[in-house]
Amino acid sequence: MPILLDADPAKAAPLVAVLPAGTQVVDSADRLFTWLTHRSDEYAVVLGPSLSVPEAMTIADRMRTVLPTASVILVRDSVDTDVLTRAMHAGVREVVSAGDLPQVTASLQRAHALWAALRGTASAPAKLGxxxxxxxxxxxxxxxxxxxxxxxxxxxxxxxxxxxxxxxxxxxxxxxxxxxxxxxxxxxxxxxxxxxxxxxxxxxxxxxxxxxxxxxxxxxxxxxxxxxxxxxxxxxxxxxxxxxxxxxxxxxxxxxxxxxxxxxxxxxxxxxxxxxxxxxxxxxxxxxxxxxxxxxxxxxxxxxxxxxxxxxxxxxxxxxxxxxxxxxxxxxxxxxxxxxxxxxxxxxxxxxxxxxxxxxxxxxxxxxxxxxxxxxxxxxxxxxxxxxxxxxxxxxxxxxxxxxxxxxxxxxxxxxxx
Ligand SMILES: Nc1ncnc2c1ncn2[C@@H]1O[C@H](COP(=O)(O)OP(=O)(O)OP(=O)(O)O)[C@@H](O)[C@H]1O
Ligand SMILES: [Mg+2]
The missing domain is CATH 3.40.50.300 (P-loop containing nucleotide triphosphate hydrolases)
Known part of the structure; x- marks a missing residue:
C-alpha cells in the first residue's frame, strides 16, 4: 500500500481520492517513520503539496535507507527545475503536479511495478512455514x-x-x-x-x-x-x-x-x-x-x-x-x-x-x-x-x-x- 504524508486535510483530500483504498494518511514525518517500522511492504510514500521542499527532501533522503524498495513520489502545487534538481539528489523517484491527478495514479502504478520487481529478484526463495x-x-x-x-x-x-x-x-x-x-x-x-x-x-x-x-x-x-x-x-x-x-x-x-x-x-x-x-x-x-x-x-x-x-x-x-x-x-x-x-x-x-x-x-x-x-x-x-x-x-x-x-x-x- 502507499502511504500519504500531508498535514493539511484540504490538500490531502484530492490525493486520497485517487489513492487505493486502504492507503494510510499521516500528518507528520514522525508518524510516517513510526508506521514504517511496523510495515515493510509499503511500495510508495507520497509527499503531499503542503510539505516544505526542505522537509520533503529530508524525508526522501531518509527513505533511501529506511525502506529503499518504496518509491518516494513528491506532489507539488508547481513544479520547477530547482525542485526537480533537488528532488533528484534526494532520491525522489517522481515529481508530479498536484493538478495532474492521473499522473499521480500512473506514478503509483510504476512504483508498484518496481516494488514487485525488486521483491521478485532481490529476495531469496520464500521460506515456508x-x-x-x-x-x-x-x-x-x-x-x-x-x-x-x-x-x-x-x-x-x-x-x-x-x-x-x-x-x-x-x-x-x-x-x-x-x-x-x-x-x-x-x-x-x-x-x-x-x-x-x-x-x-x-x-x-x-x-x-x-x-x-x-x-x-x-x-x-x-x-x-x-x-x-x-x-x-x-x-x-x-x-x-x-x-x-x-x-x-x-x-x-x-x-x-x-x-x-x-x-x-x-x-x-x-x-x-x-x-x-x-x-x-x-x-x-x-x-x-x-x-x-x-x-x-x-x-x-x-x-x-x-x-x-x-x-x-x-x-x-x-x-x-x-x-x-x-x-x-x-x-x-x-x-x-x-x-x-x-x-x-x-x-x-x-x-x-x-x-x-x-x-x-x-x-x-x-x-x-x-x-x-x-x-x-x-x-x-x-x-x-x-x-x-x-x-x-x-x-x-x-x-x-x-x-x-x-x-x-x-x-x-x-x-x-x-
Ligand atoms: N487431558 C485432559 N485432562 C483433563 N481435561 C482435559 C484434557 N484434555 C482436554 N481436557 C478438557 O476437555 C475439555 C474439552 O477440550 P477441548 O475443547 O480441547 O476439546 P475439543 O476437541 O477442541 O472440543 P470441540 O470438538 O468441542 O472443539 C476442555 O475443558 C479441556 O480443558
Ligand atoms: Mg475445539
Missing part, C-alpha cells in the same frame, strides 16, 4: 487444548514464529481458551482471496501474551458458510510465508474448510481418546486420510486422557488403528483448570507431565528427537504397558521448510478438483 493440523473426527477430545499448548511449545521461548488458526469456524474456542477478545477474525478475510498479503492478515490476528499469534474463528456460526476453501488456501499460504509453524485447530468433521486445510498439511496430529466410539471414528478418519493422501508419513497419534483404568491401553489402540501412538497425555485436573483459567498449562506449569509430553511432540515435529516422557503414571500392582510406536520418519525441517510444496506436483488431494 510448516502447517500442523490438529484433527479428530470426534468433538471434545482435546483438539483445542492440544493446539494452544502445542503452539506455545513450538515457539521454543521465542525462537520460532508460531500462529494458531481457529478453523473450527462455527464453534471455535481458541480465543476463549487463551482469554483473548479478538476484534477481528477469519470472517474479515472473506472477499480478500485475490489480494491477500501478510500485512492484511496481520491486522486480523490477535497476539497472545506468550507471543503466539491467533487468527480467531468468526463470532457467529453462520459465517462458516462464507469461508471458502479458496480463502483457507490463500490464508494458509500467506501465513506460511511469515510463520515458522502454522497450527490449525479444526472442527470434528470433514467439512470443506477442514479438507482444504488437510490438503495443505505437513504434519497431522490425530487426537484420540480411549473410548470405543472415538476409536471407531478415528479408524474411519485414518482411512479417509489414506484415500486423500494427507500427510503421509507425517501423521502422529496423540492419545489424550490416556488412562489405563478404562480397559483399553495404548497397545490395544495401536492394534485397532494400525499406527503407533506418538504421545500420550493423561487426564489431569490441571489441564481442565488451565482451560477455565484461560492460561494454557504450557505457560502456567511447563514442567507438568502433560506439558512435557506435548513438548516432546513439538520437538519431534521440529526434528529434535527427545526421550518421550512417561505421560501415564504406572498403576499400582500392574505392569505398565508402554506404547511401542511404529517408527515415524523424522521430519526434515531444513528441506521441506525451504521448499514450496505448492510446486511439488499433484501428490495432494485438491478439493477443487472434486
Amino acid at each position: 510448516r502447517v500442523i493440523t490438529i484433527f479428530s473426527p470426534k468433538g471434545g477430545v482435546g483438539k483445542t487444548t492440544m493446539s494452544v499448548n502445542l503452539g506455545i511449545a513450538l515457539m521454543r521461548g521465542g525462537e520460532n514464529r508460531v500462529c494458531v488458526v481457529d478453523l473450527d469456524l462455527a464453534f471455535g474456542d481458541i480465543a476463549i481458551t487463551l482469554q483473548l477478545f479478538p476484534t477481528h477474525s477469519i470472517e474479515h478475510a472473506i472477499g480478500g482471496e485475490s489480494s491477500m498479503d501478510y500485512a492484511f492478515v496481520e491486522e486480523l490476528m490477535t497476539p497472545h501474551e506468550s507471543g503466539l499469534m491467533v487468527l480467531a474463528a468468526p463470532s457467529q456460526p453462520d459465517a462458516r458458510e462464507r469461508v471458502s476453501g479458496a480463502l483457507v488456501t490463500r490464508l494458509l499460504h500467506t501465513l506460511q510465508s511469515h510463520f515458522d509453524y502454522v497450527v490449525l485447530d479444526t472442527a470434528p468433521a470433514f467439512d470443506e474448510q477442514t479438507l482444504t486445510a488437510l490438503d495443505e498439511t505437513d504434519d497431522c496430529i490425530i487426537v484420540a481418546t480411549l473410548d470405543v466410539p472415538t476409536l471407531k471414528n478415528v479408524k474411519v478418519a485414518l482411512e479417509t486420510l489414506d484415500v486423500l493422501g494427507v500427510a503421509e508419513g507425517h501423521r502422529h497419534l496423540l492419545l489424550n486422557r490416556a488412562d489405563e483404568q478404562v480397559g483399553i491401553g495404548a497397545d490395544k489402540v495401536e492394534g485397532i488403528l494400525g499406527m503407533g501412538v506418538t504421545v500420550q497425555v493423561a487426564t489431569s485436573l490441571d489441564i481442565a483448570k488451565a482451560t477455565n483459567a484461560g492460561r494454557p498449562l504450557m505457560l502456567s506449569s511447563p514442567s507438568h507431565p502433560s506439558s512435557k509430553a506435548l513438548k516432546s511432540l513439538a520437538d519431534k515435529l521440529m526434528g529434535y528427537e527427545t526421550a518421550p516422557p512417561a505421560a501415564v503414571p504406572p498403576q499400582k500392582g500392574r505392569t505398565p504397558r508402554l506404547p511401542r510406536p511404529e517408527p515415524i520418519p523424522a521430519p526434515q525441517p531444513a528441506t521441506p521448510a525451504t521448499t514450496d510444496k505448492r510446486d511439488e506436483g499433484p501428490k495432494r488431494f485438491r478439493i477443487s478438483r472434486r
Whole structure:
C-alpha cells in the first residue's frame, strides 16, 4: 500500500481520492517513520503539496535507507527545475503536479511495478512455514487444548514464529481458551482471496501474551458458510510465508474448510481418546486420510486422557488403528483448570507431565528427537504397558521448510478438483 504524508486535510483530500483504498494518511514525518517500522511492504510514500521542499527532501533522503524498495513520489502545487534538481539528489523517484491527478495514479502504478520487481529478484526463495493440523473426527477430545499448548511449545521461548488458526469456524474456542477478545477474525478475510498479503492478515490476528499469534474463528456460526476453501488456501499460504509453524485447530468433521486445510498439511496430529466410539471414528478418519493422501508419513497419534483404568491401553489402540501412538497425555485436573483459567498449562506449569509430553511432540515435529516422557503414571500392582510406536520418519525441517510444496506436483488431494 502507499502511504500519504500531508498535514493539511484540504490538500490531502484530492490525493486520497485517487489513492487505493486502504492507503494510510499521516500528518507528520514522525508518524510516517513510526508506521514504517511496523510495515515493510509499503511500495510508495507520497509527499503531499503542503510539505516544505526542505522537509520533503529530508524525508526522501531518509527513505533511501529506511525502506529503499518504496518509491518516494513528491506532489507539488508547481513544479520547477530547482525542485526537480533537488528532488533528484534526494532520491525522489517522481515529481508530479498536484493538478495532474492521473499522473499521480500512473506514478503509483510504476512504483508498484518496481516494488514487485525488486521483491521478485532481490529476495531469496520464500521460506515456508510448516502447517500442523490438529484433527479428530470426534468433538471434545482435546483438539483445542492440544493446539494452544502445542503452539506455545513450538515457539521454543521465542525462537520460532508460531500462529494458531481457529478453523473450527462455527464453534471455535481458541480465543476463549487463551482469554483473548479478538476484534477481528477469519470472517474479515472473506472477499480478500485475490489480494491477500501478510500485512492484511496481520491486522486480523490477535497476539497472545506468550507471543503466539491467533487468527480467531468468526463470532457467529453462520459465517462458516462464507469461508471458502479458496480463502483457507490463500490464508494458509500467506501465513506460511511469515510463520515458522502454522497450527490449525479444526472442527470434528470433514467439512470443506477442514479438507482444504488437510490438503495443505505437513504434519497431522490425530487426537484420540480411549473410548470405543472415538476409536471407531478415528479408524474411519485414518482411512479417509489414506484415500486423500494427507500427510503421509507425517501423521502422529496423540492419545489424550490416556488412562489405563478404562480397559483399553495404548497397545490395544495401536492394534485397532494400525499406527503407533506418538504421545500420550493423561487426564489431569490441571489441564481442565488451565482451560477455565484461560492460561494454557504450557505457560502456567511447563514442567507438568502433560506439558512435557506435548513438548516432546513439538520437538519431534521440529526434528529434535527427545526421550518421550512417561505421560501415564504406572498403576499400582500392574505392569505398565508402554506404547511401542511404529517408527515415524523424522521430519526434515531444513528441506521441506525451504521448499514450496505448492510446486511439488499433484501428490495432494485438491478439493477443487472434486
Ligand atoms: N487431558 C485432559 N485432562 C483433563 N481435561 C482435559 C484434557 N484434555 C482436554 N481436557 C478438557 O476437555 C475439555 C474439552 O477440550 P477441548 O475443547 O480441547 O476439546 P475439543 O476437541 O477442541 O472440543 P470441540 O470438538 O468441542 O472443539 C476442555 O475443558 C479441556 O480443558
Ligand atoms: Mg475445539
